[in-house]
Amino acid sequence: MDDEAFNISLRKFLKMVGVSSQREIEQAVAKALQEGAISGSESFPAKMTLEIPGVKLQVHFDGEIRLQ
Template sequence: MTEDSFDTSLRKFLKTVGVTSQQRIEQAVREARARGQLPPALRARMTLRVEELGLEHVVEGEIRLDEA
């Protein structure tokens, strides 16, 4: 594998992760709003695992839902 093909493959994977994660969060927010159970912010955690490399990377953050 060349560096270019690795970079392209990695970026494609990360784009898929970003797009599908955003879609799932948006869907869950709509459902919570419909139930009247939407807080002003969400604590989020994303865990990336690559078992073959022994890699586990955790990113935590806050998603604001109120008018800021």
């Protein structure tokens, strides 16, 4: 295994996931605010699942997104 190649590809993947996830959440919240579906003071439970079938990895992350 090439540790450097692994590390670079792992960081690239995590950056893509982080940036893309943030953009999707921001767009969903903006749309819900625009439609009046939320007031802007809520907190929402959030879940994320990471799967890599080739190494039999499936891990769940739970958190919270607060608007205030």
